Amino acid sequence: MALSREQEDRARARFINGMDEVGDTELNEAARQGDHKLNTFGDRPPGSLADWWQELKLMVSLLNDYRKGDYRAVPWKVIAAITGAVIYFVSPLDVVPDFLPLAGYLDDALVVKLALDLARSDLAQYAHWKAQRPHE
Numbered sequence: 001m002a003l004s005r006e007q008e009d010r011a012r013a014r015f016i017n018g019m020d021e022v023g024d025t026e027l028n029e030a031a032r033q034g035d036h037k038l039n040t041f042g043d044r045p046p047g048s049l050a051d052w053w054q055e056l057k058l059m060v061s062l063l064n065d066y067r068k069g070d071y072r073a074v075p076w077k078v079i080a081a082i083t084g085a086v087i088y089f090v091s092p093l094d095v096v097p098d099f100l101p102l103a104g105y106l107d108d109a110l111v112v113k114l115a116l117d118l119a120r121s122d123l124a125q126y127a128h129w130k131a132q133r134p135h136e
Contacts, residue, residue: 003096003106011088011095011107015114018084019077024067027079030086031067034060037090046098046105049089052112055123059115060086062126071129078119085115 003011038057045053059082065071066079088094088111098104116123 001102001106003103003110007095007107008110011110012114014095015084015088015111018087019080022080022083026087027063027067027083030083030090031060031063033090034063034086046108047102048105048109049112052109052116055116056086056089056112058123058127059112059119061130062123065126065130071126073129074119074122074126078122081115081118085111 038060045056049056062071062074063079063082063086066074089108092098095107096103096105098108
């Protein structure tokens with residue numbers, strides 16, 4: 001099963017438009033709701049997100065550390081992209097509703113991949129920083 005070209009275009013447009021609307025409120029909500037949704041799935045991600053599950057977890061962790069002020073060595077456009085992707089992921093009503101079997105998370109996977117393409121080097125730096133911190 002795959003997304004149609006129209007579905008891909010709509011998901012991409014919603015993601016890009018959503019990035020422009022990101023502020024502190026959206027960042028806080030994405031971090032909170034992202035944690036909740038990740039915990040809901042535990043270690044059993046939807047199939048279409050399985051390849052990016054660890055990166056998605058890292059993205060939500062980055063949002064949490066950024067909003068707390070613990071890690072700020074990342075450009076705002078990357079935070080906006082990650083926030084937009086996480087907001088898209090937590091929303092049950094996106095281009096392809098999440099409750100649809102098999103296809104429900106295909107558009108989410110596309111949006112997560114778009115954010116990863118933009119944020120990959122910043123996420124790698126964040127992961128390195130996180131690994132160097134003493135565990136609380």
